[in-house]
Amino acid sequence: MEQIKNQTMIPEFVFLGFSAFPEPHLVFFLLFLAIYLTALLGNGFILTTGWLDSGLHTPMYYFIRHLSFLDICYISVTLPHMLKNLVAEIKTISIQDCLAQLYFLVAFLGVECLLLAVMAYDRYLAICHPLTYAVFMNRKLCTGLVAASWTCGLLNAVMHTAMTAQLPFCASHSLDHLFCDVPQLLKLSCQDTFLNQITLFVVTFLLGVSPFLCIVASYTHIVIAILRIRTTQGRHKAFSTCSSHLIVVSLFYSTCMFNYNRARASHSVLIDILASVLYNVVTPMLNPIIYSLRNKEMKEALKRILNPKNAILLLAPAY
Template identity: 45%
Template sequence: MAGGNLTTVMEFILLGFSNLPNFQGFLSCVFLIIYMSILIGNGLIILLTKVSRVLHTPMYFFLGNFSFLEICYTSVTLPNMLTNLWTQGRNISFLACAIQLCFLLILGGTECLLLAVMAYDHYIAICKPLYYPAIMNHKVCVQLVVGSWTTGIPVMIGQTYQIFSLSFCDSNELNHVFCDIPPLLKLACSDTFVIELSVYVVAVLFVIIPFILIIRSYVKIIITIFKLPSHAGKYKAFSTCSSHLIVVVLFFGSAITTYLRPKSNNSGGTEKMLSLFYAIVTPLINPMIYSLRNKDVIYALKKLLSK
């Protein structure tokens, strides 16, 4: 006892879908199929970008890294969700919850930065095609990817430490499917103003600023595309960018809504749906968006299957 009615929380209970007791088996099958689809779809893109010479370009180098990131991002949450649904055991230790949140934040920040890097790559390819080989050489591509993966690590570790330094009391039940910032702040019995302010600052740095840079890149891309003389050139340029733009809208839309909404507007059901969207649905549809809308990927896949 920390004093009075304050108790040191040693574990949390993830309520998840406990309000749907008759659908636990159905949900576990659905999430298992989704997880396997994510692994297979994104794994196939990684394989294609490695073995196909047609895809040995900076754009597909970034896409391969992005697919690997999606596998990691989903693996932080989905296996634990599946275990909870199968065993009906919803307990997660204090340390495990902190580790899960830390990896979720690091990978989420990496995804925002990598999407911005991919937008920059499209911008150089369309707006400055003559300088593209010189600007986007292999060394620069590797540096951009490494920077995307590592920039957020110290910030997100610090953010996680701040959140788990709070005092939790009264209840240890998280009305969520995995450990995330909004439900954790709801359980805190100490003042969360400083933590919430830091969450907004980090969200601006790793979500809003990359999103603005992406929008800025696409404004210039669209202006350049409309100046192209041939309809075929315009169509090819739009086709190249449209897949990435769809992913940007889906991921950033759900992430911004989750982390930058006023606290009073956050309801458990809405939080669950939004978190499932950016943590599971987006990684699921990414391979379909990039493969079905990309002739190079389809060609590489047909060539691989023919062998």
């Protein structure tokens, strides 16, 4: 018992995932830095524009602002430490920092899954029930849905982090990855992790698969409603209101599911790392680009903000 106790006192983990990238690492440092700055500026632009322009004080943009804030938090959990390790000789992280990174990563991942489902429900009400949309999707409901998403995500992260922290990490102190995640840490434990794996499976279904099924159901009804619209212009207008969200959902879930399925079915560390970078780093950068370039209202809002004559519109309270 004393031997196991001593083995759990691993002061830090070493990331081996960077060995999958060829030397020198300066090119990847500059690439990841550009991605990080783009994500911060893009999501910051959506936050600022959505807050300042009264024309965007609607439920849909209320959810988009929360998604942008979430993406800033999400990418900031892992990328700054990855940038540091790209220029460091020894690529390590203390066990305390690793558990902290794990907590926030799991929390923001869960919140994003639920928030994307909430946004799909919002589009379902807007397109399938336009006459009662304003009654149902009021300020109180919007706030409650966002609060519930954050609460579930944070509580889920507490459970996973607490269970992982109880494991004895005596198998190894080397992580074949770029950041701390539950599956990688479970591999390092010399204790039976059956309960952790069952919990991970159940929670993945509740916070990952279930929201995805809700999104599929929402868009099934949306497609049916759009096909019933007689005019081509009407169908195009209805579809344009949810196309950006559909692209974001497809990008997030496809990369995320591929990553976790790949982690269980393959031993290719390089493919696992590239898949992780896609959903953890690239997706938060692309989300604001998708919402900005494909959104006519967002472009018009930017023009109004840059026009001094419309400064009075900035005084209106946010949704």
